[in-house]
Amino acid sequence: MKKIAFLTSIMILGLTLSCNDEVLNKVNPNGVTLDTYFNNDAELTAGVNAVYALVQHNGLVSREWFFTHDLRGDEMATGGGQLEAPRAQLLNGVNDAGNSVSNAVFTGWFRVIHRANVVIEAGAAAKPTISEAVRTRVVGEAKFLRAWAYYELGTLWGGVPIYTEYAKSVDGSKARSSQQDVYNVVISDLKAAETALPATYTAANLGRATKHAAQMLLARTYLQLGDYNNAKTELQKIVSSGLFKLVDNYLDLTNEEGEFNAESIFEVVYAPSGGAYNWGGDGDGTAVQEETVRTQEYSAVGWRNLIPSNKILNDYERASKGDAKDDPRYDMSYWKPGDKFNNGNSTMTDDRVQGNASVVDGKTVKISWRKYSVLYKIDNGFYTSGINMRIMRYADVLLMLAECENEAGNSAAAIALMNQVRARASVQMPPYPTSNYPCNNKDEILRALQHERFVELAAEQVRNFDILRWRKHKKLKSEPISFFVANKHELLPLPQTEIDNNPNIEQKDQNPGY
């Protein structure tokens, strides 16, 4: 009996422990499902916050984005052998469909679009649990960010696939559209955003897209399309808002202290995080690592991957060239031997600067980028920084407006707008016309304007867009890019992986020349 009782209990125990199939139904406890989320203000806001977070990640504005633009303009030269191969390829125009830098940007913007689509869909219809004000604003922000993504993609790659809803299955991919269609999406999104977004934010929300950021991006889009009239309309809205003015100190445009100043229209925000930088993935995770490597990549002391090109260094007005004075923006844009940095405690010497030298005004000298360099207050070249990337600022608005006025034949207005920028307190360059930049006709004004944009907005990821649109609309006297091959270098190649994995895109759909 004892034996049987023992056996029975053991077996019952054993079988009870092992035979409940319910345990096979397990739900991931580390997250929530799509259908139970985005149901209140905080969740919807978190959704759009994640879009900004992606814009900020390593594949976009923290790193590859500025590289892609800088490498394709004529402002940059290699710092030396330390410039990694895929970057050197872009700089020399020998990049192909496998280029990791441009592919990261392509991928990054589409991930922005995906996240924005999720938010736009989640906020598409009114819900009792979500306040209308938040819903409107968040969807507006998402549309602004989606528009920015398509603006970059359309401008750099041409007609890319358009998704205005996120893919619900792995076979939801689309074929290429036309560049015009891409810009149409941008315009319609930005018009929606312009209506939905506020003009200003509280201090805690600085960095969110505003109505005027939407207007400025819309103006940039119109300029890419050669539509000066519509661009002018949008730009004038910004000017007439009265919210913006040029700041006195040119250095405040790319240092940490000048963030969100009166000249700023849209910034990608970075916050000091003790040197923590998220190199991997999409920059996700809750660790505070909100810095950018911009300062480290171009640092005079340290990697010094890119240095200013001789072309831009010699484009500054200089007394030795017969200009009225040396342009103060030169000193404020570059580190040169003998410069004091680290709050005046360190001196820039050739010993500390690796790589190539430049030739300026006939002299060989080691010159490095100062814009966005945090060396001004520390002595450490391998330091990431919390300096915000200024995506849009008011001086650019004035110069774009000047260009529109010039195109419309309003020379005086154009010159006045340019001179407004030159009159900045810390710059004080004599007004146009000058001996080297006469402004007697539309062409001369355009030449002055192109010079002014070159030096005022140096290394601010504007030049590439300018070259692209000026080239397209035949506003260039000569081709600024030495390696340029027509019908190839206008656009970047689609990533090979996109062609390989998208059943609706074939090799023949690749951009010409690749």
Next chain:
Amino acid sequence: MSPLRQEQNITCCLSQNFINLTNIRGMKKNLLHREKLLQLMRISLAQIILAGLFAGMGYAHPAFSQKVLLQKLSLNLEDKKLCEVLFLIEKKADVRFSYLPKQIEADRKVSIQAEDESLEKILDRVFKKTPIRYEVFGSKQILLSKTPLERYEQQQDLESLPKIQPIIIQKPDFRVQGTVTDNTGEPMVGASVVLEGTTQGAITDANGKYTLDLADDARNGTLIFSFVGYTTLRVAIDGRATVNVVLEEGKVLDEVVVVGYGTQKKSSLTGAVSSVSQKDLKALPVISLTQAIQGRVPGVSITNNSSPGADPIVRIRGIGSISLNPNPLFVIDGVPAGGLNNIDPKDIESLEVLKDASAASIYGSRAANGVVLITTKKGSVGKIKVNLDSYYGVQSAWKTLDLLNRDEYIRYGTALLTASNQPVPGRFSNLNTPVYEGASTTFAQTDTDWQDVMFRSAPIMDHQLSISGGNDVSRVYTSLGYFSQDGIMPVTDYQRQSFRINSDHKVAKWLTLGQTLLVATDKRRAERDGGGRSLIMNTMRMTPYWPVRDPTKIGGFSTTAQGLDATDPENPLRIAEQEQQDQINYGVKLLGTFFTEVKFTNWLKYRFVAGADFANSQFTSFLPIYNDGNRSRVIASLSENRNEFFSTVFTNQLTFDKSFGNHNVNVIAVAEKQDAKSESISASGQRPDNNIKVLQGVSNPNGSSSLSENSLISYVGRLTYDYAGKYLLGASIRRDGSSKFAPGRKWGIFPSASVGWRISEESFMKSITAITSLKLRASIGQTGYNAIGDYDWQPLISANNTIYPFGNTTTNLGSYFNRLGNTGLSWEETTMSNIGFDLSLSQGRFDISAEYYKRKTDGLLLSVPLPESLGFSSSPLANVGSMQNTGFELALGYNHRSADFNWSLTGTFDMVRNKVLSLATPNATINSGNNADFGGFDITRTQAGQPIQSFYGWQVDGIFQSAAEVAAANALGNDNAPYQNASTSAGDIRFKDLNGDGKIDGSDRTFLGSYLPKFSYGLNWGGTYKNFDFAVYIQGVNGNKIYNGVKVIGQGMLRLFNASTDVLDAWTPQNTDTDVPRAVSGDPNQNTRTSDRFIEDGSYLRIKNISIGYTFSSEGLKDVTNNVISRVRVYVSSQNLLTFTKYTGFDPEVASRGNNLLTNGIDYGQYPQARTVLFGINLGFN
């Protein structure tokens, strides 16, 4: 002496029967010679376990019988028959011998002189150089036999043999007598005859005769005849005066192999199962048993990886997965568990590798990459045995490279930078300055050998105390171990403390309870990257004129100034001392089982096992503030990650085992459930000083945790059937339900079937005397693999899992959705067929076992390659793709036994061919290995039709010897594009234009070989000579390729860093007969692109272990140590003493950096294997 033992006829009996013996039973052919050899093989395992490796002692004695054997006696016999000697011993000492005269060659003449010597010693001498062993059983009986007691099926009954008492019968009423013989007519000496229900009995004499004087009432009694190894016989007396009996030989237990959920006789095994004995596992000074089995099991590839404490890469029968780590399933005492490093190899009783599907499919959905079964030691019956095993050794790098010294470096650097129009570093012409401010030496006086700085002699030691013992109710084995190994590079080490207790208790005849428990802790400091570069790479690149330390810098290390030195290497010693010092992995592991076994009847058993696996791992990291003049950390960074894993498994098993005539049937049915839970928590923060190394008072604090659970429910059935041990059949089925898959996909069925034919048992084979045994086997079966995440099929919002700092505040969290789920997700499914044979020749002198298999995996889990434009950051896994491995395995054994010199040689050989059959799309490729420091191109490509992760790149077509040659090449294409690029110059490498379009681009790449060996092998030679023992163990692989990244570091000349002396042979217009291209910084021609220039033959032959030991004679020891120490063996051993290879990097055993998938065989400067020399001692205590 029994008063009933009256006959004094000691005329022995063998010779007249001898002729009749031949050809009576097939088994007995050529008996004497053959049995000897079989004996050697049989005893090897048991003997070694009992007496220790190479103990040099002939025979095992259950310790509790020591008393019988310690009787002292004196003998002086010259040229006497053995049976006479035994008889005389019986007279002088209180013992009885049981034997078959023919088997022990009782007619053999022996001489023996002994003066007050122990019986043990006398018997040792008598049976020296024979296969006969002596073992005490019962109270004073000694069995003389070739077959160890433990191999007899009824051994458990030995203890319950009738105790024969001297009978005092005043007036015997009648006498029964007779002869006990075996079925060949051979008399059985020492058989017992007992009257049932009494202790009255007798023991047969040297002629197998017995005589019993009994009381009258015993006339109708029953006599019980028994002999160890023979079937006990009951015979009614029926008033007869003479009762002669013939005893039938009982079953001798076959060599038994652990298979899933039970054991199986090796002879009736139909699957491909390889066993590794304890001897092999403890022979090497290694941290884990997986390292010890390298080269010992054909079909199992083991590649050591990285610094001490790193798990080697274990692959069974090729590669079965692409996106998952194709690790085998490890089952430890019935519990599927990991953490093998925590297990002291000396605690292992046996290790079995289930290789083919018929063996492995019993583990169903986790078995596709093979199963390794690990059984830990049980207590032994008898007196408590205490053993202490210790060794201490020193490891060192067996190879260093030729790197530039200071003057060579300056010469090379000048040439390199000048060629790329860069200024010569200012320091080169200004070396007469102090190495740091206030230093007494200058750069000109400094010539640091950084390999000398970074390689060291490192100690390794291991100590284990084990206690084993028990009686027929309870047995216990317990051990305490400590292992410590420093790495050969600074601040890398591993330590382990382990405790084990295993016991089992026969509570009742029908009930056995038992448990196993391991408690272990370990600690590891691994090598760390500096700037994403390995320690080796940083060592190779460091500037020779730079000082090792610099006290003027925060942290004590400096590195070059970028402008003045034009180079920025990481000081490797700084990495070791500052990055490795306080990045520590700690682990605690508890692994235990409780089991109950209930015997309902002789043929039906129930077994319940409850197992638990608990592992706690902790990683603490403190990265200090430093400034080396170039790089710095301005704020100290701290982090701590803890992971707790807890898994339980409950197994219910019914085993039916019964014979019906010649039909032997074994059926098992199992219901099992395993649950696993993994929780992790991590925290980090920053501190403004280096004073506190825990997360206290930190700025920028961050913490997060995660939880993951899975369950597996399984039902298993297995049938094994054989007819007369000749025709073998096996079939099993497992149904697994896993929580890792979506509803509707949770359940899978994994069947298998196998057949075997023991041809040697057929009558027509009996005449072929050379073949001792021959078995053919064939099997087919399916297994699955599910090592995916617990929730991979489920799409998920990552809520509040990212930050965006609006207004420069870091409290704005973001939520996102970046991965689609896949409700169709299922197991990778492997179908494997196997044919093989096991052949034993010349009475077991030679053993051969061979296998051929085909293994096809379908539904390979791959990340669906999504178009970038869909915007998902991670791709869902899907079951796409298939892959095939086919292979051949061979194991050979040879045994030699002579008077003083006994040895055995075993060899293993295997070859496997891997081929990817399909990926997600017909043209899909999976590229891997890209690293900017190594040329910046992918190094491997996985593509249908090729072996997994084959090397893929360009082919070198020589060096352009002149500008004219470059110009001619540039003129080849139609589009005026340069052949390679615009910067190509004389001295650059010319790559092959494979598609003939006149230019070199991506389409000129091709497959350059595989990291998988053409074949691999192991050779193990071990034996004893007198009191010496030796082992030589050779392991090798052949025909594999290594992508030699060390050569890229050494002679790639990408930028100015220190380099190997190869660069002194760089091409110049004066030095054109070279394969090293011109020195030019920046590598404008991309000479370092992935090409066959860096592909090297990775074949190696390595003396993995060579050791020699000496065992001191036990008598002397007992005298000297007052009977405390019974055994002392000392040995010296060397691991990796010699390596024969053409590979020019540090070490040809190149696994995969960081254990990444698809980068096996790429040497990014991985941590090399060490050469070890050690001294060890084994002590046995009484």
